[in-house]
Amino acid sequence: MKELPQEYYQLLEEIQAADFVLVELSLYLDTHPNDIEAIQQFNQYAQYSKQLKQMFESKFGALQQFGNSFSDANWSWGTMPWPWQV
Amino acid sequence: MNEKHQKSFTTVKSYRPFHSRYDPCKPIGVKYYSTPPNLFLGFQPPNLQQFSAKEALKKGTLWRFFYDYYENPYEKKGR
Amino acid sequence: MWFYEKKLQYPVRVSTCNPKLAKYLIEQYGGADGELAAALRYLNQRYTIPDKVVGLLTDIGTEEFAHLEMIATMVYKLTKDATPEQLKEAGLGEHYVNHDSALFYNNAAGTPWTATYIQAKGDPIADLYEDIAAEEKARATYQWIIDMSDDPDLNDGLRFLRQREIVHSQRFREAVEILKEERDRKKFF
Numbered sequence: 001m002k003e004l005p006q007e008y009y010q011l012l013e014e015i016q017a018a019d020f021v022l023v024e025l026s027l028y029l030d031t032h033p034n035d036i037e038a039i040q041q042f043n044q045y046a047q048y049s050k051q052l053k054q055m056f057e058s059k060f061g062a063l064q065q066f067g068n069s070f071s072d073a074n075w076s077w078g079t080m081p082w083p084w085q086v
Numbered sequence: 087m088n089e090k091h092q093k094s095f096t097t098v099k100s101y102r103p104f105h106s107r108y109d110p111c112k113p114i115g116v117k118y119y120s121t122p123p124n125l126f127l128g129f130q131p132p133n134l135q136q137f138s139a140k141e142a143l144k145k146g147t148l149w150r151f152f153y154d155y156y157e158n159p160y161e162k163k164g165r
Numbered sequence: 166m167w168f169y170e171k172k173l174q175y176p177v178r179v180s181t182c183n184p185k186l187a188k189y190l191i192e193q194y195g196g197a198d199g200e201l202a203a204a205l206r207y208l209n210q211r212y213t214i215p216d217k218v219v220g221l222l223t224d225i226g227t228e229e230f231a232h233l234e235m236i237a238t239m240v241y242k243l244t245k246d247a248t249p250e251q252l253k254e255a256g257l258g259e260h261y262v263n264h265d266s267a268l269f270y271n272n273a274a275g276t277p278w279t280a281t282y283i284q285a286k287g288d289p290i291a292d293l294y295e296d297i298a299a300e301e302k303a304r305a306t307y308q309w310i311i312d313m314s315d316d317p318d319l320n321d322g323l324r325f326l327r328q329r330e331i332v333h334s335q336r337f338r339e340a341v342e343i344l345k346e347e348r349d350r351k352k353f354f
Contacts, residue, residue: 031336
């Protein structure tokens with residue numbers, strides 16, 4: 001299997017960072033459902049995460065299963081390295 | 087409004103287990119235990135200071151208050 | 166319904182080839198206070214807990230599977246290139262004979278995972294206090310594994326996981342407060 005370019009790791013880390021903020025905010029909002037500012041921050045990051053993932057997926061294939069990501073003609077879901085391999 | 091002050095508590099505590107004259111081994115001296123920030127906050131107030139997304143990922147939390155770096159206290163303080 | 170996203174929550178790196186550590190890491194894979202126990206415990210409790218707390222149990226339970234995957238990645242990286250000789254030296258000879266380098270849900274002592282590690286009393290306060298205790302136990306276990314490891318990259322990942330336990334403990338404590346229903350009550354002094 002070919003090696004992954006540096007760009008893969010860089011973009012992936014951006015996504016991991018944005019998604020981590022979303023997880024933290026989700027847990028916070030689960031116990032603080034009325035914090036409007038937190039909800040705003042959540043939605044901002046949700047938007048940002050989607051943008052990053054679109055970029056990532058166009059270069060490196062689908063991130064989500066069952067149609068939550070579109071597939072390319074090669075069904076990259078099965079061909080790109082798996083997270084514990086990278 | 088609600089500025090959670092710089093930490094007025096410590097996150098590592100220590101104690102000395104009793105050493106008996108009949109104990110076979112050299113005494114460990116001091117034992118340490120962790121008292122992480124979640125013990126001291128109560129219900130999280132809004133607007134606590136946040137890390138940047140990248141920093142938050144590295145550190146494991148979005149909020150500065152909860153960050154509690156762990157290192158082996160026995161190695162650090164020498165035994 | 167569950168979905169899988171093809172990425173780790175946190176970029177796991179292991180810098181030293183030291184399969185011995187895999188034996189200790191597996192404690193958080195198939196052990197009593199490990200990530201599998203956590204995920205199954207929270208996801209199972211949520212069916213019979215008051216609505217206002219179901220979201221939290223669902224979200225934390227789901228995050229625990231991501232942590233399980235991180236531990237699996239650490240173990241995988243440490244054992245995938247090991248020869249049987251190296252595994253034997255690492256104290257994993259018994260494991261190899263049964264599993265080769267396949268992962269399995271047991272603890273560091275080799276005891277297989279069991280549902281007796283978790284509980285669901287159906288009493289929200291009992292369930293949440295079990296959850297708080299579970300998070301503190303997991304936090305402590307990560308401390309002990311960090312103590313046993315001198316791999317700086319691996320320890321970064323372990324510190325991340327320990328930090329997550331601190332935040333989870335915080336949220337479960339808040340859930341108890343929510344269920345006490347004292348928060349919006351007017352207090353008279």
